[in-house]
Amino acid sequence: MPELTTDRRRARGAAAVGVGAVATVVLIRRSERRRAESLGRHTPLTGANENARVAATTAAPHVEQHTKSRWSVFLAYGLLAAATQALFVNYAPVTQDAARHFGVSIGAIGWLSQVFPLIYVLLAIPAGIALDRFLRPALVVGAVLTASGAFLRLVADDFTWAVIGQVVAAAGQSFILNAIPGLAVGYLAEKHRATGIAAASSATFAGMVLGHLLGAFLPGESRIHALTLITVLIAMDAGLCLVGALRLPPQPSPESAAVTSGLRALRAALGNRRVRRLCGVVAIPMGTFIALATFVQPLLAPAGVPESTAGLILALTMIAGVVGCAVVPVWADRRGREVQVMGSAIACTAGACLHLALVPSTPMAFLMLLGTGFVLLPALPLVLSLSERHAPEAESTAAGLIWMAGVPRPGRRPVPIRWTGPRGSRGVAARRGRHRGPRGRCCGRVRI
Template identity: 90%
Template structure:
């Protein structure tokens, strides 16, 4: 019950994140601002995450349920603040408040797995919770595809606000169920000591290095793929459909790939394949930009790349069991920092899609040395 309610809130949080991404040009016309400014309605989420990831992780390690309630309240409040006035200023304020709730929601995945699942089911639970976050993006992109046009922006905002409120209420009700006792072999660490433990863990630090660029590539694509594909003749509604199907492929991948990799000890190999495929997909969009190529490459990227996140979260929980939420916060922070940097770079190149996709392809390949660095540590550790 707790995991189901959590999944609803995680999905709602990500639906807010991508609300305006599939209707970038319509939202720009509706609010009377540039496409780059609309991009900031999504980019504020990774930016705020970078600032609050560690404090949220520390709070979750010490007060799991109250901190999750804070996340639910901020998420729903931000969603409704966007409705105060039908202008860009209130849209941005609401997005920023909802973004402040996101670290309290997403950092909780490993802590919930430890608190409510037996050890043998934790990898599956983390994969399922991660799938819910991507399902929220699916919902956001589908809503954008089903409600195109600048006259539907207000309706889109209202629908996602109602979803966030209902999901938050469900989670608050479900959290009345207390977590199970933590095993003595993994006593909880709280406060700044949890931060020192997580940051001092070499496995966690190297996982942060691995996840930063690929997750940043995905955030940049999720934010700007619609205007990047427009010169190739891809309509706004088609781009929204592509993004929605990409997320559906990611949800399916998260349900299958991390569990398979965990059972066979192939986590590193799976992440390496995902990084290589993503770089190749971006390169294909440089050489053959078209609607069929966008469908093929982005759906493949969703299926192989998005499962890398639950794999990394599962590895971080395994290597830092006494500070799992703080370790997850560091991982998410690294990924969102990569998202801020790469999305900003792509935003500057949004009128030159070939260069933008080439930059993403080259940047993504830089994650392979970091993955090799982690693998060397993992294979030499006692």
């Protein structure tokens, strides 16, 4: 009997060892399979999202084989993104004329632009969460709000309806700007996503240039209504184009299966160390560019640069930035040098500011500021492209955080781009230059 008991114990021990060995083999195989399935992905997921990603990755070869880029959607999106920024700076180049037209102060006209960054800060995260969960419906909402806000300004030719329209359009901007990475994932092949993000970002800044140029070529109190009407037509046509293009559904991809929704998207974005670093990185080049654009006229006035010339320099700087957004990110993505490019841009900007401080003159301002715009503005599409890779489960929410880190805060007014003619009035910077004292004291009054 004791021998039988010993045999049974040995049999049970052998069975337990066998079960343990089988379980170990299964765990090792599962670990190897998960490791193989996560190749090429930068951000590992856990929980329910891991299962979704495993399923999507298993089918990834089939999906990628039939994926093609739908550039028509990105073209329509670029038109609407440009329209939102044209609305943003609609009254900035004609501040004094608009104040006389509406019968309000210049400070009140400034709020027609201020509401855009203010509303964006309030709606960036909710809009990003909505885009992560419902990309096409959220984009349609943004297009409708933008077009409706632009149209509301025509209800009555007074300041109240202008404010209402700008607020509604600003709410639509939150959905439009955050959609760039999600739109790239849904409608572009992986090899074209960096190009698409660069093109969309370039269109955004091109809209600012368009808004300033419209104001520059339509000056005068009597042309405020015409200026408003033109931007209304642009916004409505662009919105219709995007709504029509969005009839094409986004194509399935491994990234679309990994997307989370609701507060989980916000937690995923905030908990992602790379996203937090990108938010800190983008604040440096974008903040520097905004500071230079905001104070370019008073900074150049002590060197004897007229206000009209400073406005021309700023216009060309923004155009150089638009070109840089379309070229630099694509080059950096193909060579995998996004971080190095941003570091070089910051170093070049520091050198440009030093040259401008040592040799303040009109030719130096043209040369240095154009180069600064070309290398600084591409930082935004570079960071958006990196966020799409590092936060595939919450790319729109991450884009909202990045935009908030880089966009102008309320209280910073866009600098008007003006070409003053013989009957044009001189601005604040020129008046300071006309009454300035020694150069050192004048420069000391400008604080960034």
